Amino acid sequence: MKIETPNPLQWNFSERAKGMQASFIREILKVTQQPEITSFAGGLPSPATFPVEIMKAAYDKVLSTNGKVALQYGPTDGYMPLRQWIADSLSENGAKILPEQVLMVSGSQQALDLIGKVLIDEGSKVLVETPSYLGALQAFSVYRPEFHSVATDEHGLVPSSLDAIAEGARLLYALPNFQNPTGRSLSVARRQELVETCARLNLPLIEDDPYGSLSYTGQPSPKMIAMNPEGVIYMGSFSKVLTPGIRLGYVVAPLPMVRRLELAKQAADLHTAQLTQMVVHEVVKDGFLDQHIPTIRKLYGDQCQAMLTAMDEHFPKEATWTKPDGGMFIWVDLPKHINAMELLDEAIKHKIAFVPGAPFYANEPATNTLRLSFVTVPPERIRAGIEVLGKLIKARM
Amino acid sequence: MKIETPNPLQWNFSERAKGMQASFIREILKVTQQPEITSFAGGLPSPATFPVEIMKAAYDKVLSTNGKVALQYGPTDGYMPLRQWIADSLSENGAKILPEQVLMVSGSQQALDLIGKVLIDEGSKVLVETPSYLGALQAFSVYRPEFHSVATDEHGLVPSSLDAIAEGARLLYALPNFQNPTGRSLSVARRQELVETCARLNLPLIEDDPYGSLSYTGQPSPKMIAMNPEGVIYMGSFSKVLTPGIRLGYVVAPLPMVRRLELAKQAADLHTAQLTQMVVHEVVKDGFLDQHIPTIRKLYGDQCQAMLTAMDEHFPKEATWTKPDGGMFIWVDLPKHINAMELLDEAIKHKIAFVPGAPFYANEPATNTLRLSFVTVPPERIRAGIEVLGKLIKARM
Numbered sequence: 001m002k003i004e005t006p007n008p009l010q011w012n013f014s015e016r017a018k019g020m021q022a023s024f025i026r027e028i029l030k031v032t033q034q035p036e037i038t039s040f041a042g043g044l045p046s047p048a049t050f051p052v053e054i055m056k057a058a059y060d061k062v063l064s065t066n067g068k069v070a071l072q073y074g075p076t077d078g079y080m081p082l083r084q085w086i087a088d089s090l091s092e093n094g095a096k097i098l099p100e101q102v103l104m105v106s107g108s109q110q111a112l113d114l115i116g117k118v119l120i121d122e123g124s125k126v127l128v129e130t131p132s133y134l135g136a137l138q139a140f141s142v143y144r145p146e147f148h149s150v151a152t153d154e155h156g157l158v159p160s161s162l163d164a165i166a167e168g169a170r171l172l173y174a175l176p177n178f179q180n181p182t183g184r185s186l187s188v189a190r191r192q193e194l195v196e197t198c199a200r201l202n203l204p205l206i207e208d209d210p211y212g213s214l215s216y217t218g219q220p221s222p223k224m225i226a227m228n229p230e231g232v233i234y235m236g237s238f239s240k241v242l243t244p245g246i247r248l249g250y251v252v253a254p255l256p257m258v259r260r261l262e263l264a265k266q267a268a269d270l271h272t273a274q275l276t277q278m279v280v281h282e283v284v285k286d287g288f289l290d291q292h293i294p295t296i297r298k299l300y301g302d303q304c305q306a307m308l309t310a311m312d313e314h315f316p317k318e319a320t321w322t323k324p325d326g327g328m329f330i331w332v333d334l335p336k337h338i339n340a341m342e343l344l345d346e347a348i349k350h351k352i353a354f355v356p357g358a359p360f361y362a363n364e365p366a367t368n369t370l371r372l373s374f375v376t377v378p379p380e381r382i383r384a385g386i387e388v389l390g391k392l393i394k395a396r397m
Numbered sequence: 398m399k400i401e402t403p404n405p406l407q408w409n410f411s412e413r414a415k416g417m418q419a420s421f422i423r424e425i426l427k428v429t430q431q432p433e434i435t436s437f438a439g440g441l442p443s444p445a446t447f448p449v450e451i452m453k454a455a456y457d458k459v460l461s462t463n464g465k466v467a468l469q470y471g472p473t474d475g476y477m478p479l480r481q482w483i484a485d486s487l488s489e490n491g492a493k494i495l496p497e498q499v500l501m502v503s504g505s506q507q508a509l510d511l512i513g514k515v516l517i518d519e520g521s522k523v524l525v526e527t528p529s530y531l532g533a534l535q536a537f538s539v540y541r542p543e544f545h546s547v548a549t550d551e552h553g554l555v556p557s558s559l560d561a562i563a564e565g566a567r568l569l570y571a572l573p574n575f576q577n578p579t580g581r582s583l584s585v586a587r588r589q590e591l592v593e594t595c596a597r598l599n600l601p602l603i604e605d606d607p608y609g610s611l612s613y614t615g616q617p618s619p620k621m622i623a624m625n626p627e628g629v630i631y632m633g634s635f636s637k638v639l640t641p642g643i644r645l646g647y648v649v650a651p652l653p654m655v656r657r658l659e660l661a662k663q664a665a666d667l668h669t670a671q672l673t674q675m676v677v678h679e680v681v682k683d684g685f686l687d688q689h690i691p692t693i694r695k696l697y698g699d700q701c702q703a704m705l706t707a708m709d710e711h712f713p714k715e716a717t718w719t720k721p722d723g724g725m726f727i728w729v730d731l732p733k734h735i736n737a738m739e740l741l742d743e744a745i746k747h748k749i750a751f752v753p754g755a756p757f758y759a760n761e762p763a764t765n766t767l768r769l770s771f772v773t774v775p776p777e778r779i780r781a782g783i784e785v786l787g788k789l790i791k792a793r794m
Contacts, residue, residue, distance in 0.1 A: 002491055003589060005596035008627040011653050012567060014540070017515035020660040026473070044470050052464035059456040067449035071640035073441050076423070094399055106503050106644075110666040117539065118414035138664045142514065143411070170409060192400060199402035230405040243468035245671040247503075256408050263417040267535045268665070269507040273673065274642040 016142050023138055024359040028344075032353035038385035040372040041353040043180065043328065047376075049296045050243045051283075058282040062275065070275040076266045078104025078250070079277035085285060086250055090234065095226035101252050103261050106272045108210060108237040108249030112139035114264045115206060115233065115251070119170045120145045127165065127172040129157050131360035131369070133180045133208065136173055145170070147362035156184045159193040166201040171233075174205065177212040177221055178327020181360045181371040185325065188222060195227045204257070210237045213293050215326035216301035230254050238280055240328075241293055246276050299375075300328060306379035307372065307386060314390030316397055321372075330372045331357070338396050340370040346392055352385050413539050420535055421756040425741075429750035435782035437769040438750040440577065440725065444773075446693045447640045448680075455679040459672065471671035473663045475501025475647070479678040483647055487631065492623035498649050500658050503669045505607060505634040505646035508658075509536035511665065512603060512630065512648070515657045516567045517542045524562065524569040526554050528757035528766070530577045530605065533570050542567070544759035553581045556590040563598040568630075571602065574609040574618055575724025578757045578768040582722065585619060592624045601654070607634045610690050612723035613698035627651050635677055637725075638690055643673050696772075697725060703776035704769065704783060711787030713794055727769045728754070735793050737767040743789055749782050 025043065032039040062070050077083070083102040090097045105111045112135065120126060120143035128137065130149040137147070150172065151161040157174055166172075174194070176186040186194070198205040207224045215221070225234040237249035251261060265271070307330060308323060315321070321332040334340065340356035347353060357369025374382055422440065429436040459467050474480070480499040487494045502508045509532065517523060517540035525534065527546040534544070547569065548558040554571055563569075571591070573583040583591065595602040604621045612618070622631040634646040648658060662668070704727060705720060712718070718729045731737065737753035744750060754766025771779055 003592045003596065003624045005593070005625050005628060009596070009601060009651065010599055011601070011657075013515055013657060014518045014521070014567075016518075017657050017661065020515075020657065020664065022660060023663055026663065047465040047469050050465055050468045052460055052468065055468065056457060056460040056464065059460065060453060063449055063453040063456065067453070068444040068447055069642075071447045071449065071452065071642040072444050073636075073641045106666045106669075109664075113665045118410055118417075121411045121413075124411070135664075135667075142661070142664050170411075195400045196402070199400065199406070202407055204406060204408070227400045228402050231402060239470075244470045245466075245468040247666065247668070247670045254406065260408075260410060260414050260417065263419060264414065264539070266420055266423065267417065267506075267532075267539050268510045269503045269644065270532075271644070272503075273644045273670065276670065276673075 016144055023134060025134060025355055028353065028355060031348065037351050037353055038377060038381050039353040040374065040377065040385065041355045042373055042376055044376060045240050045244060046299060049299060051292060054283055054288065058279045062278045062282055066278065070278050072274065074271050074274035076271045077262050078272065079274060079281060082277050082281040085281060090223065090225060090252060092226045093222060095229055097229060097252060101255060101258050103251050103258050103265060104272045104277055105249050105251055105265065106269065107239060107247040108235045109135055109139060111235045111249055111251040112136050114261045116140045116143045117264045118260045125169040127169050128362050129174055131181055131357060132173065132362060133175055134359050137362055149363045155190065156186045157194065159190060159197045162197050162201060166203050169203055171204045171206055172198060173208065175208045176224065177209055178214060178324055181329055181357065182331035183322045183324030183327055183329045185221060191222065191224050192227065195224050199228055199231045205232045207232050208235045210240050211327040213241050214297055214300060216297050217325060218294065218297065225252060233257060241289055242280065248272065248276050248280055303374040303379060303382060306382045307374040310383045310386035314387045316394050318397060319393060328373050328375045332370045332372060334368040334393060335397065336368050339367050341367065343392060347389060350388050350392065352389050413541055420531060422531060422752055425750065425752060434748050434750050435774060435778050436750040437774065437782065438752045439770055439773055441773060442637050442641060443696060446696060448689060451680055451685065455676045459675045459679055463675065467672040467675050469671065471668050473668045474659050475669065476671060476674035476678060479674050482678060482682060487620060487622060487649060489623045490619060492626055494626060494649060498652060498655050500648050500655050500662060501669045501674055502646050502648055502662065503666065504636060504644040505632045506532055506536060508632045508646055508648040509533050511658045511661045513537045513540045514661045522566040524566050525759045526571060528578055528754060529570065529759060530572055531757050534759055546760045552587065553583045554591065556587060556594045559594050559598060563600050566600055568601045568603055569595060570605065572605045573621065574606055575611060575721055578726055578754065579728035580719045580721030580724055580726045582618060588619065588621050589624065592621050596625055596628045602629045604629050605632045607637050608724040610638050611694055611697060613694050614722060615691065615694065622649060630654060638686055639677065645669065645673050645677055700771040700776060700779060703779045704771040707780045707783035711784045713791050715794060716790060725770050725772045729767045729769060731765040731790060733765050736764050740789060744786060747785050747789065749786050
């Protein structure tokens, strides 16, 4: 039955496909997942926090009571009771978010892809923080924009710098809480200024918020979507507060935009699994996250503190780093002459891994930066690993 | 905290977003899901076939034995044991498909989106059957190709017609088994001719095969990917043989292509849920589908026969229709002057629904065609519904 054919096919890929590159982080992860490596490279949440028994009970309940519906095709916009729960949870400080503004997606990475699809033409100007989340740069890059980096200082994005560069921009992508990669958060005053500035400049503001609940003090910051529901596109996720492997996130946007995202979602994968949405609703509807999230905060907060303490002891005084109040990452600035990529090569020989900062820059990279994650490493390994890393940095001073 | 803003945002959508339209079928489904309507419109599999208890046991087992892995982020290409199972099941007639050629996706609609993303530039020539699957037209349209319709006759796609139109085409999209919407299948000889022709013309051949297992006789047709693994991109799905609501499909392609699809998938949604893939592997690994699929074939085959018998009795002799050997659809050609869209308006008043054929055409639509599905309607309602529909058609003769 095999057909004798001439030479194998010569592939003629699209222009956008020719430019696609593997995520540098996912490539590093392949190297660093051996158990003997102390990896500060991952962005994965700690599996110690996954509520396996709760999830199992919810799958059992949904399949027992409503299995035929859960296993059938569902609506593109998502499972209405979960959309309602999300809308209610975002309706803070007097703002009213409607469930119709909520689109369920297959992890918030998909929201990035859909936003890029409906807002970016080839050559469109797209504004991002300096540095910014690598997965967003990767998702938007598919649509071939021109990235412009917005100025940031030690308090994060500087809203007043937008006027000079916003002309014609299609969107501003921001991560206001415990940003990946820096761990920085925007102050309330900066949030207000940012929302005002974007509204004035007719600039859609993307508020990507996977880590907002992971404030170590338990104090949430106000959400920008609640400050201006007509001008902000909010992205949320169950990956960091429940489990990532189920791939469930959501995007909340003004109705003209969410309707457009829904059309893009329909063409992209019809809808996100009904069963997953029904199970997550079953888990969250009676307040489980209110008890569960504090346990994640405690774990990450303690490990963050262990890392910061070890860095104070072992890192040279010429290095500086962020002191996050939440989230999963610390960002390190080394003296300019130290190349973090070369440092990584050496660190791996000493069984330590981290992520060099350069891939997080849309434009000119700062090659002397790196990102450390503490969430999957126990405190004693954090201390030992930071001691080794501190020695390797000092040797390059 | 609410910010006083000027007028709401003026949205500036991408060119591709401006052209997006809702799926006509999904719009019809909203109208026709009331229980009093006899709907021949759906493309949904029958929930009577969903193995709810088997799925529940598999979720329980995977979460009990391997919950932390199942709920964590996973690799973009997918869960290796399931990829191996798929590769083995496609390695027929001496062909050897490698698991590395298999990319797991969130339903095969996602494969269509990813294929469009990596093969189609704006204005690229894309070849499709006449008529073709609406979801594929919708997915590819996002990338703004020029569709060219390939000639078909009563035996399906005519391979010899390709030479005249294939110059510069990026792909040919074909559904060789029990095609949606026509129910037609390609003969073995035509498959061979098609594979040879595409190889000679350096034309990637997409073999979309959601219904291949649903042959009422139980005799599968040979797969084109096994005839030329270096020239065919195969798409499969668990939606029609297990359950659609979990959103699990796969695409199998030559290595340069599957690698490119994987990069696109990584940017689009990182990966498909690990838990889902592990559960499906748990369900299929010991041969469950070998017992289960025959029960689906029997149900659909009996209902197809009930519809064909009722059509013989009640439809006018001037109408013609396909007699499928499998799958979920019958395709009807009415006399040229009868407009199926107008017929639908009247049918809905009589509590009957179907899908007019026009949206399935990439170019000139045949407005006198329609698609009937029999899979979710019991035989007695099929007979009563076809009798009413037959009268409505005869009244227009």
